[in-house]
Amino acid sequence: MNSIDKDKDLQQPQLVSVEDDYSIIRQFIDGDKSAFQVLVKRHKEKVRNIIYLTLNNNSFVDDIAQDVFITIYKNLKHFRFESQFTTWLYRITVNKCKDYIRRMNVRKIFSPLDEGVEVSEYTTPVENKDVSRIVTDAISKLPVKLRMPLILKDIEGFSYQEISETLNCEMGTVKSRIFRGREKLKEILQPMEKELMG
Amino acid sequence: MKKDIRNMELLSAYLDDELTTEERVEVEKLLAGSLEMQKKLEDLKKIKQLGNRVDRIPESPFFETRLMAAIDSQKSDSSRTRRWVPATAMAIITIVVMIIMKLNPGLFDQVWEDQKVALAGFYKENLQPVLLAANLTNEDVFNFAFNNELPLDDSRKQYLLVGYDDSGKEFFEIRSSDKSLNRGSYNEFVTAMNLDDKQKQTVDSIIGSYSKALESQVLVNENNTVAINPNLWNIRKAIFADLLVAAEQLNKSKFDRIVPKGISENEKVTVVNAVNKLKNTSGDKYIFVTPDSIFEDSFVFDPVLMEKRIEWTEKKIKANEEKIKEVTFKVEFDSAFRYYSEEMKGHPFTVAFDSNICRVDVPNFKAYRTELPEIAAIDPLIELATNNIHFYAYKIPKIEKSNSEIKIEYYNDDSVYSYVVDYNVINIDSIVQANAGGRDLITLDKFKPVQPNDDTMLIKYQFDRDYYKRFYSDEEFKKQMEELQKELQELSKDVNNQKIRVHTEVTKTPKK
Numbered sequence: 001m002n003s004i005d006k007d008k009d010l011q012q013p014q015l016v017s018v019e020d021d022y023s024i025i026r027q028f029i030d031g032d033k034s035a036f037q038v039l040v041k042r043h044k045e046k047v048r049n050i051i052y053l054t055l056n057n058n059s060f061v062d063d064i065a066q067d068v069f070i071t072i073y074k075n076l077k078h079f080r081f082e083s084q085f086t087t088w089l090y091r092i093t094v095n096k097c098k099d100y101i102r103r104m105n106v107r108k109i110f111s112p113l114d115e116g117v118e119v120s121e122y123t124t125p126v127e128n129k130d131v132s133r134i135v136t137d138a139i140s141k142l143p144v145k146l147r148m149p150l151i152l153k154d155i156e157g158f159s160y161q162e163i164s165e166t167l168n169c170e171m172g173t174v175k176s177r178i179f180r181g182r183e184k185l186k187e188i189l190q191p192m193e194k195e196l197m198g
Numbered sequence: 199m200k201k202d203i204r205n206m207e208l209l210s211a212y213l214d215d216e217l218t219t220e221e222r223v224e225v226e227k228l229l230a231g232s233l234e235m236q237k238k239l240e241d242l243k244k245i246k247q248l249g250n251r252v253d254r255i256p257e258s259p260f261f262e263t264r265l266m267a268a269i270d271s272q273k274s275d276s277s278r279t280r281r282w283v284p285a286t287a288m289a290i291i292t293i294v295v296m297i298i299m300k301l302n303p304g305l306f307d308q309v310w311e312d313q314k315v316a317l318a319g320f321y322k323e324n325l326q327p328v329l330l331a332a333n334l335t336n337e338d339v340f341n342f343a344f345n346n347e348l349p350l351d352d353s354r355k356q357y358l359l360v361g362y363d364d365s366g367k368e369f370f371e372i373r374s375s376d377k378s379l380n381r382g383s384y385n386e387f388v389t390a391m392n393l394d395d396k397q398k399q400t401v402d403s404i405i406g407s408y409s410k411a412l413e414s415q416v417l418v419n420e421n422n423t424v425a426i427n428p429n430l431w432n433i434r435k436a437i438f439a440d441l442l443v444a445a446e447q448l449n450k451s452k453f454d455r456i457v458p459k460g461i462s463e464n465e466k467v468t469v470v471n472a473v474n475k476l477k478n479t480s481g482d483k484y485i486f487v488t489p490d491s492i493f494e495d496s497f498v499f500d501p502v503l504m505e506k507r508i509e510w511t512e513k514k515i516k517a518n519e520e521k522i523k524e525v526t527f528k529v530e531f532d533s534a535f536r537y538y539s540e541e542m543k544g545h546p547f548t549v550a551f552d553s554n555i556c557r558v559d560v561p562n563f564k565a566y567r568t569e570l571p572e573i574a575a576i577d578p579l580i581e582l583a584t585n586n587i588h589f590y591a592y593k594i595p596k597i598e599k600s601n602s603e604i605k606i607e608y609y610n611d612d613s614v615y616s617y618v619v620d621y622n623v624i625n626i627d628s629i630v631q632a633n634a635g636g637r638d639l640i641t642l643d644k645f646k647p648v649q650p651n652d653d654t655m656l657i658k659y660q661f662d663r664d665y666y667k668r669f670y671s672d673e674e675f676k677k678q679m680e681e682l683q684k685e686l687q688e689l690s691k692d693v694n695n696q697k698i699r700v701h702t703e704v705t706k707t708p709k710k
C-alpha cells in the first residue's frame with residue numbers, strides 16, 4: 001500500500017451516529033471533560049476539510065477549526081438535544097469560514113495594490129496540476145453562496161436537508177444554488193476540460 | 199425561460215436523488231422526450247463526479263492536544279482584555295511599550311521564556327508513574343532489565359527502549375507496535391534456572407523492591423508526555439546485576455552458563471553498594487518527550503503526594519462506584535516536529551523517527567546524570583552476562599555486530615531464527631534524520647540518511663520480520679516486499695532528483 005492510499009484510508013469519514021454524539025455530550029455535561037476530546041476526534045477531520053475546501057488555503061485551517069471547537073466547548077453545556085450535534089457544528093464551521101472570508105476581503109481593501117492580487121493567478125500552470133488541485137482552485141472561484149452548498153453536497157455528501165439546516169436557508173434555495181454552482185463550475189473548468197477528462 | 203431553469207434545477211436534484219415521487223416522474227418524462235435534457239444530465243453528472251476526485255486535507259493527529267492546550271490557556275486567562283480596544287488606547291500602549299523596550303531590551307526574551315514555561319507546565323500536568331499507568335508487573339520489570347524494554351501504557355503497544363550506542367552514549371526510543379509487548383522472558387528465565395516456587399518468590403521480591411525506585415523514573419500523562427529520569431539507565435543495570443547475584447545464589451550450576459567465572463565477593467559488595475545508592479537517589483532533572491518538542495527541565499516527583507492521590511481516588515471509587523478512568527497514552531509525533539535552536543544549545547538531542555519509532559540520542563547526558571562509579575565497576579559483569587544470557591533464556595536475542603553486518607539470533611517455538619542485516623541496507627522509514635539545532639523535519643534538504651552505527655535498524659528490521667511472519671502468509675509477505683521494492687525504486691528516483699546520495703543495496707535473505 002503506498003503512502004497516498006494510506007492517507008486516504010486515514011481520512012475516510014467515520015460513520016457517526018446521532019445517539020453516540022448525544023451520549024458523549026451528556027458525559028461532558030455531567031462533568032467528564034475528557035468526553036469533549038472524543039467528540040473532537042470524531043468530527044475534526046470533516047470540520048478541517050470543509051474549512052480547507054471553502055478557503056482553498058491550508059495555512060489557517062487548524063486555527064479556524066480550533067476556533068470552531070472552542071466555541072463548541074464554551075456552549076456545549078447549553079446543547080438542547082433537539083437537533084443533530086453535527087448540524088450545529090457545521091453551522092458554526094460555515095459561519096467561521098464566512099467570518100474569515102469577510103475579514104480577508106476587508107483586509108484586501110486596505111492592502112497595497114500588489115498584495116491584493118489573487119494568489120491563484122500565479123499558481124502552477126494548468127498542465128502541471130493534478131485534477132484535485134484544478135477542481136479545488138475552480139471551486140474557490142465560485143461565489144461563497146454557491147461554493148458552500150456545492151462543497152457540502154458534492155464533496156462531503158450532505159443531503160439537501162442537512163445543507164439547508166447547516167446554511168440556514170430554504171430547501172428550494174439549496175436546490176437552486178447547487179445547480180447554479182455546478183453550472184458555474186463547468187464554465188470555469190471549460191478551458192481545462194482536456195486535462196480533466198484525459 | 200423560468201420554466202427551463204426550473205427544469206434544470208429539477209434535473210440537478212434528480213441526480214442527487216432529492217426529488218419527490220411526482221417530481222421524479224416529471225423529470226423522467228422530460229428525459230425520455232429530450233436528447234438535450236439527456237445531454238444536460240450527463241454534463242451535470244460529470245461535474246458532480248469531480249467532487250470525488252478532490253483530495254482531502256492531510257490528517258492532523260495533534261489537533262486535539264493543541265486545542266485542549268488553547269482551551270486550558272483561555273480558562274486560566276480570566277482577566278482577558280477586551281477584543282476591541284479604542285485606537286487612542288492602542289496608540290498609548292504602543293508608546294508605553296516602546297519606552298519599556300528601550301529601558302528593558304531583554305523583555306521579549308523574558309516573555310518568550312514565560313511562554314516556554316507555560317507550555318512546559320501544560321506537558322507536566324498530571325504526570326504519573328508508568329508503574330501505575332501501565333500497571334507494571336514483575337514480568338515487565340524483568341523484561342526491562344534484560345531486554346531494555348518498558349511498556350508505557352496498559353495496552354502494552356507503546357514501549358520505551360533504552361540503550362547505549364556503539365560509542366557508549368545513552369539513547370532511548372519510544373516505539374509502537376501493533377501487537378502487545380509480551381515476551382515471556384521472565385518465565386523462560388525461571389524455567390531455565392530451574393527455580394521452585396519459593397525461589398521464584400525470592401526473585402519476585404527482589405524485582406518488587408525496585409518498584410519504589412522505578413516509580414519516579416518514567417512518568418507519563420494523558421497529554422502524550424513521557425518524562426524520563428536520566429538515572430533510568432543505571433536503575434536498569436542495578437536490577438540486572440541484582441538479579442544475577444540472586445540467580446547465582448539460587449542455582450550456582452545453572453548460573454555458570456551465564457557467568458562462567460561466577461561473581462566474586464568484591465563484585466557482590468559493589469553491586470550491593472550501587473543498588474543501595476541508586477535506591478536512595480532521586481534526580482529532579484527529566485527529559486520530556488512531547489508530541490512536538492523534546493526538552494530537559496526540572497520536575498520534582500512527590501511520591502507521598504502521589505500516594506495520597508491514589509488513596510483519595512480509591513476511596514472515591516469505593517464510595518461512588520465511579521468508573522475507573524484509564525490513562526490513555528499514545529505518542530504520535532508531529533511530522534513537523536520543531537524545536538528552537540537556542541533551546542538546544544548546550545544539550546543537543548539528536549532525534550530520528552519513523553512511523554513507529556522515535557529515537558533520541560543524548561550525547562551530553564553525563565552532564566546531569568548522577569555519577570555512580572559503582573555502576574561503572576559492574577559494567578564488565580553485566581556485559582559478560584548480556585553476551586551469554588540468550589543461551590539461557592530463549593526469548594532474549596543474541597546480537598553480534600561486525601564492521602559490515604549485524605547478525606541476530608532469537609528463539610521462538612524451539613526454533614532458532616537467524617537474520618543477517620547488511621549495514622548498507624536502507625530503512626525506508628528511517629531515511630531521514632534531523633540533527634540537533636533547530637531543524638525542520640519537513641524541509642527535505644536538511645535531512646540526512648540514518649547511518650547504521652548501532653542496532654536501531656537491526657531491531658526495527660527484526661520487528662518487521664517478526665511482525666510480517668506472524669500476521670501474513672509467505673505469499674502476502676512476498677507481495678508486501680515487492681510493493682516495498684517498488685516504493686524503494688520510486689524513492690531512489692526522488693532522492694536522485696533531489697541530489698541526495700543514499701545507498702540502496704538490498705539485504706540478504708533471512709535464513710532460518
